[in-house]
Amino acid sequence: MRTPRLVATLLTLGLLAGTGCTRHPSSAAGAGQRTSPDVQAAGGGPVTVTPQAFGGATGGPTAAAPNVRPAPASSGPAHASASSDDHSIGNPTALGNLVVFPVTSRSQVDVGPLISLDDALAKGKAEVREVAGGGSVNTLVIQNKGDIPVFVLAGTIVKGGNQDRQIGQDFIIESKQTTPVDAFCVEHGRWNGQRNGAATAGQFGTSEVLATSKVRAAGQYKKDQSEVWSKVSEANSANHQRPASDTFLASVDDAALKKERTELAAKIEAALAVIQPQQELVGIAYAIDGEVRGVRWFAHHDVFEMVRKKLVTGIAFDAIVARAEAQAQHLPPSTKPTPAATAVDAFVKSVDVAAVTEQRDTAGGNTNEYKESSQAYGSKTMFKGAPSKPGASPRKPVSSDFTAK
Numbered sequence: 045m046r047t048p049r050l051v052a053t054l055l056t057l058g059l060l061a062g063t064g065c066t067r068h069p070s071s072a073a074g075a076g077q078r079t080s081p082d083v084q085a086a087g088g089g090p091v092t093v094t095p096q097a098f099g100g101a102t103g104g105p106t107a108a109a110p111n112v113r114p115a116p117a118s119s120g121p122a123h124a125s126a127s128s129d130d131h132s133i134g135n136p137t138a139l140g141n142l143v144v145f146p147v148t149s150r151s152q153v154d155v156g157p158l159i160s161l162d163d164a165l166a167k168g169k170a171e172v173r174e175v176a177g178g179g180s181v182n183t184l185v186i187q188n189k190g191d192i193p194v195f196v197l198a199g200t201i202v203k204g205g206n207q208d209r210q211i212g213q214d215f216i217i218e219s220k221q222t223t224p225v226d227a228f229c230v231e232h233g234r235w236n237g238q239r240n241g242a243a244t245a246g247q248f249g250t251s252e253v254l255a256t257s258k259v260r261a262a263g264q265y266k267k268d269q270s271e272v273w274s275k276v277s278e279a280n281s282a283n284h285q286r287p288a289s290d291t292f293l294a295s296v297d298d299a300a301l302k303k304e305r306t307e308l309a310a311k312i313e314a315a316l317a318v319i320q321p322q323q324e325l326v327g328i329a330y331a332i333d334g335e336v337r338g339v340r341w342f343a344h345h346d347v348f349e350m351v352r353k354k355l356v357t358g359i360a361f362d363a364i365v366a367r368a369e370a371q372a373q374h375l376p377p378s379t380k381p382t383p384a385a386t387a388v389d390a391f392v393k394s395v396d397v398a399a400v401t402e403q404r405d406t407a408g409g410n411t412n413e414y415k416e417s418s419q420a421y422g423s424k425t426m427f428k429g430a431p432s433k434p435g436a437s438p439r440k441p442v443s444s445d446f447t448a449k
Contacts, residue, residue: 131341133329133385137315142363143334143382144312146319147327152344153440155427158195158216160350161186162250170194170217172248174205179246181229182269184209187222193409195442196225197351198423199260199358201251201296204244207231208291210255210272213264214425214443216409223408228263228272230255233289251296253305254358256365257338259292261447265414265421282368301364308360309353316356327444329388330359332366334380336391336420339446347442392446395422410442422446
């Protein structure tokens with residue numbers, strides 16, 4: 045990573061027995077892989093599944109692929125000499141218990157056209173379904189009906205089906221493909237096709253936010269379903285939500301919390317809006333209560349723009365939940381100083397210098413590389429073969445994520 049001159053910069057869960065989402069004592073997770081040789085999507089045809097590491101809305105025409113382009117070389121904030129990954133952490137903006145940092149890059153890679161899962165669902169170009177035959181807690185199926193690969197972020201919350209879930213890791217669903225994806229239950233008290241009195245037909249919509257960093261890390265990085273349930277319950281309790289099924293969506297969809305989240309997200313967007321040129325903006329880092337909580341950047345500005353709203357609202361929600369949890373534990377407000385960009389840089393580098401701990405070959409069009417340090421987990425999402433953009437490197441990460449332990 046590089047640093048500005050003025051401001052330094054920067055299941056295998058043991059597979060759950062049965063299909064219901066019921067609490068069980070936590071068991072030690074192994075590091076193996078699983079093979080699902082003939083999974084069939086509910087409401088769809090058979091899906092051929094290759095060995096895969098286990099981690100767990102309205103119609104319309106397809107949008108044209110974005111006219112992606114290299115970042116301009118025009119001057120912006122102060123930059124120091126670039127290191128190999130050529131990312132800079134910008135000035136911090138403090139917003140109560142939250143501090144956000146822009147991540148910029150002048151050396152971007154066009155990975156070709158992608159569409160977010162939210163957009164694909166809204167345009168009728170994708171479906172998220174339970175696996176046929178009654179469903180499986182830790183596997184869902186995503187069908188891409190369109191001509192553009194669908195990019196699915198780890199921590200995406202999907203609601204419906206037999207129970208609400210979060211997607212277990214990043215996936216790229218190639219065009220005209222139906223792909224099983226890792227998932228973790230975020231609603232331990234329901235296993236049926238009725239949600240809020242309406243039949244789901246085994247299908248799902250998405251939430252506007254990602255799972256909080258603690259809930260996502262418990263699934264994506266620790267592959268611990270019991271801990272996912274525990275973190276969901278802690279968040280719901282802190283937010284005074286006590287739904288019968290203990291779904292995480294009780295907090296996510298609460299009207300008062302949504303209003304607060306929207307207001308905070310607008311402030312985060314205002315902090316990002318001052319970055320010029322905007323085309324250099326490729327990600328965001330944030331700290332909560334004085335501690336770096338997460339960093340995420342993408343190969344190109346246009347990929348970041350595609351998921352920008354979801355990331356920003358997710359960060360806002362993470363900060364709101366963290367404050368509620370601290371208050372529930374009667375903890376005083378943090379007095380830690382606003383972290384400098386150097387703290388973010390050190391957080392990222394602690395993972396970057398670590399050895400690769402796992403390569404997860406997903407059933408989609410991507411592989412995910414995992415690392416960890418004493419401070420954080422890290423993952424990078426890469427196309428398996430030639431990306432859809434001719435000339436783009438298949439090993440250039442589409443997405444790089446760093447999440448606090």
